[in-house]
Amino acid sequence: MAVPVMEFDRVCFRYSDGNSGGSWALDQISFSVEKGEFIGIVGANGSGKSTLAQLMNGLLCPHSGRVTVLGGDTSDKRCRERLWMKVGLVFQQPEQQLFEETVFADVAYGLKNMGASPAEVSSGVQAALRAVGLEPGEVGKLAPLALSGGQRRRTAIAGVLAMKPDILVLDEPTAGLDGPGRQSILRQVKQLQTDSGTTVIMISHSIQEVLALADKIAVLEEGRLAVWGTAREVIRQQLGRGASSFLLPEWLQVLRRLRELGVSAGGDAVTREEALEEIWQLVEGESNERDKAGSLHRREYSHSPSGPPNQVDRLPASGQLDSARL
Incomplete structure (x- = not known):
């Protein structure tokens, strides 16, 4: 039996308020992700989606339970120190974090920090830009602010892809984009998964976005895993339960x-x-x-x-x- 690339085992996490200890942001979360799967995580605001994303690459550690990623326990500091190169996390509206003078330089930033050679940086940047539907010769020398909103979003994703992560975590990748921009991002992300076999975990407030893309879907409600399974299993459960x-x-x-x-x-x-x-x-x-x-x-x-x-x-x-x- 294949070992999951990611596993949550009865994970609990809370943000302490210094007095009562704070309420649980995540409570008894358990699920596993297989290599190459596309996982959709959906829920309302405050359901714990973004907290879950930060637990996936070691930015946060659980207060109880266990998070295992690529065979390592994220509670181990040595595991966390290398995890950023294996699990690429794209935050909400990542284009706001673009800071280099050109698109090429911004996409190359992570690769340079990994110690890649100039030749590796050049080929990696070009491959990453093409993977998100951008032509390096057309956009590479442009300032990020010269791009459209959708192009800036794809540039930010390319900066993570350039490091060739084993797992790509996208936190609300279509937030703030218009209809064509959303469809373009979703199409590129799905193609990335099918072409390269990258494990993709996409967080969204809309189950509609992930229904046709995800192999499995997790529905979070107030920090708990309410439903987990294939799209058809999740819809069948959602239609049959008394929840909103x-x-x-x-x-x-x-x-x-x-x-x-x-x-x-x-x-x-x-x-x-x-x-x-x-x-x-x-x-x-x-x-x-x-x-x-x-x-x-x-x-x-x-x-x-x-x-x-x-x-x-x-x-x-x-x-x-x-x-x-x-």
């Missing part, structure tokens, strides 16, 4: 509401296309039932040689009716 549905995308909220109304819906749909197909089948099923009912009604009451006479035919002829009235 705010994390669910709109199309799954529709299916959940249908289930609450007693309609059999929301079985295995995850994507919008699957949900629309399921809803369409429900509509078609209802339409077929109406057609059957209408057909039955017509057979019952319409005049035919083999069926009962039409109700109108049972009335007396107009002359008979007039005579009866007289």
